[in-house]
Amino acid sequence: MRVSRGNVFTISILSLLLTCFSGCSSSSEEPQPEVQPTLSYALSNEIFPNPERGFMRLFSANSEGAPLSASTLSSLRSNHITLIHRVYYLEKFKDAPLSAAQLTLIQTDMDLIRQAGLKCVLRFAYTDQMNGTDAPLATIEQHLDQLKPAFETNRDVIAFVQAGFIGPWGEWHNSTNGLNTTENEKKVLFKLLDVLPTELMVQVRTPAKKQQIFGSTTPLSKAAAYTAEKMARVGHHNDCFMSGGTNYGTYTNIQPEKTYISNEALYVPTGGETCPPQSGYSPNCAEGRTEMQLLKWTYLNLDYYQPTLNAWRNSGCFDEFQRNLGYRLALVDAVLPAQAGLNQSYKLAINLTNKGYAPLYNLKNTYLVLKNKASGAVHQVPVPVDLREVKPGTTYQLDQSVSLTGIPAGDYDLFLKIADRAASLKDRPEYSVRLANTGVWVPETGLNSLNHQLKVGSF
Known part of the structure; x- marks a missing residue:
C-alpha cells in the first residue's frame, strides 16, 4: 500500500503526540501548592465595649x-x-x-x-x-x-x-x-x-x-x-x-x-x-x-x-x-494554610476593615494564638503589624509570615489577640480589642477566633 507524503506527516505528528502523552508527563506529577479556600467573616452590628473609645x-x-x-x-x-x-x-x-x-x-x-x-x-x-x-x-x-x-x-x-x-x-x-x-x-x-x-x-x-x-x-x-x-x-x-x-x-x-x-x-x-x-x-x-x-x-x-x-x-x-465612636475593626476575609511544618514559618493573609469614625491611636500588640485541640495548651506568636494603620473606611491587608519555632506537632484552633502593650494589662481580656464580627469573640480570654484549624507536623 502506498502512503502519501501528507499521510506520513500526519502519522508522524500523531506518533509524537502519543509519545509525549506517555513519556512527557513528569512535569504534571510535580507537587502543586495547595490552593487555600478564602475564609469570609460576617460583620456584627452589636454594641460592645472596646478600650479607649x-x-x-x-x-x-x-x-x-x-x-x-x-x-x-x-x-x-x-x-x-x-x-x-x-x-x-x-x-x-x-x-x-x-x-x-x-x-x-x-x-x-x-x-x-x-x-x-x-x-x-x-x-x-x-x-x-x-x-x-x-x-x-x-x-x-x-x-x-x-x-x-x-x-x-x-x-x-x-x-x-x-x-x-x-x-x-x-x-x-x-x-x-x-x-x-x-x-x-x-x-x-x-x-x-x-x-x-x-x-x-x-x-x-x-x-x-x-x-x-x-x-x-x-x-x-x-x-x-x-x-x-x-x-x-x-x-x-x-x-x-x-x-x-x-x-x-x-x-x-x-x-x-x-x-x-x-x-x-x-x-x-x-x-x-x-x-x-x-x-x-x-x-x-x-x-x-x-x-x-x-x-x-x-x-x-x-x-x-x-x-x-x-x-x-x-x-x-x-x-x-x-x-x-472611635475604631471598630473587623475581619473581612482571610487565606490561611491548613498545614505547617514543624519550626517553619506560617503565612497570614488577612483583610481587616475599620467601620468606626477613627483609628486606634495607642499601639497594640498583635498575636497569632494557637490553642491545641487535644491538650488546650496555648501558644502566642507575635505578629509584626501596627493596627493603627487600619484607618476608617479602608480595607487593610495584613500579609505577614510568622515563625512557629518551638510549637509542638498537633492540631490547633487559631485566634487573633490584640492586646494592650503594657505588661500589667496584656493578659487582661478587658483591655483586648474585640473585632466587630459575629461568632469570633471569646470574652473569657479576649481572643478573636479566626474560625480556622491548623495542623502542625512533619509533612
Whole structure:
C-alpha cells in the first residue's frame, strides 16, 4: 500500500503526540501548592465595649477630695463604657506644691481605674469658675514635676492627657496669670510633654493653639506620625462640639481648621463634649454623623450636654454613635494554610476593615494564638503589624509570615489577640480589642477566633 507524503506527516505528528502523552508527563506529577479556600467573616452590628473609645463619663474632684467609687466604675462596662474623664481641680495649690494627700488621691484613683478594667482621659485645672483664678507658670511647672512619677506609674491606664492648667476648667482662656499667650501655652504644653512618657499623647483645646505653638498650619504627616516628636503627640479636644458656627470660639477659620483636624486625626486623637447649640443650629443625627466622621471622633462625654444627647436618643442615632465612636475593626476575609511544618514559618493573609469614625491611636500588640485541640495548651506568636494603620473606611491587608519555632506537632484552633502593650494589662481580656464580627469573640480570654484549624507536623 502506498502512503502519501501528507499521510506520513500526519502519522508522524500523531506518533509524537502519543509519545509525549506517555513519556512527557513528569512535569504534571510535580507537587502543586495547595490552593487555600478564602475564609469570609460576617460583620456584627452589636454594641460592645472596646478600650479607649466610645461614650465616656466625667468625674471631677476638688483638691484632696474623695476618690472614685469602685462600685460606680465597675458598673460602667455593662453600659459599654471603658473610658472616664478624670479632672482634678488644684484650687488649694495655686501658690504651693501638691500635698502628699493630693498625690495619694491620684494614685488611689488610678488603681481603681485599673481594677475596673477602664482607662482615663486626664486633665488638671485650678478653677471651675469663669471668674476664677489659675496659677502662675512657675507653680504649674512645679506641679508637673511632682506629677511625673504618677504619669510614669500609671501610663498603662492613661488613654490621653488634656493640656489643661491654664484658665477656667483648664480650657486655655481668660488666664488671670497671663498664661493665654502662645509663648506661655507653648511652655506649659512642652513641659507636659516632657514629663509624660513619650507614648502618651496630649490634646489641646483648639486647632489654632496647636498651629500657633508649632508655627505651622500644615497637618501632621504620615512620616512624622507616631514618633517622639512633640507635634506628633498633640491631638485635639473640643468642649463645645456640635454647637454650630465656631463652636463658641473653638474655630477661628471654620472649614480650613476642620480640614486640618480631619487630616491630623489620622494619627492623633480627637474627643470632647457637646455644648448648648447656638441660635438656629440643630445638632441632629445627620449633622452629628457628618461631624464625627469628618473629625474622626473617638470619644464623647456622656454627661454633657444632655438635650443634644437626648435628641440623638429620641431620633434613633444614639446607638449608631455609640457603635461607631472611635475604631471598630473587623475581619473581612482571610487565606490561611491548613498545614505547617514543624519550626517553619506560617503565612497570614488577612483583610481587616475599620467601620468606626477613627483609628486606634495607642499601639497594640498583635498575636497569632494557637490553642491545641487535644491538650488546650496555648501558644502566642507575635505578629509584626501596627493596627493603627487600619484607618476608617479602608480595607487593610495584613500579609505577614510568622515563625512557629518551638510549637509542638498537633492540631490547633487559631485566634487573633490584640492586646494592650503594657505588661500589667496584656493578659487582661478587658483591655483586648474585640473585632466587630459575629461568632469570633471569646470574652473569657479576649481572643478573636479566626474560625480556622491548623495542623502542625512533619509533612
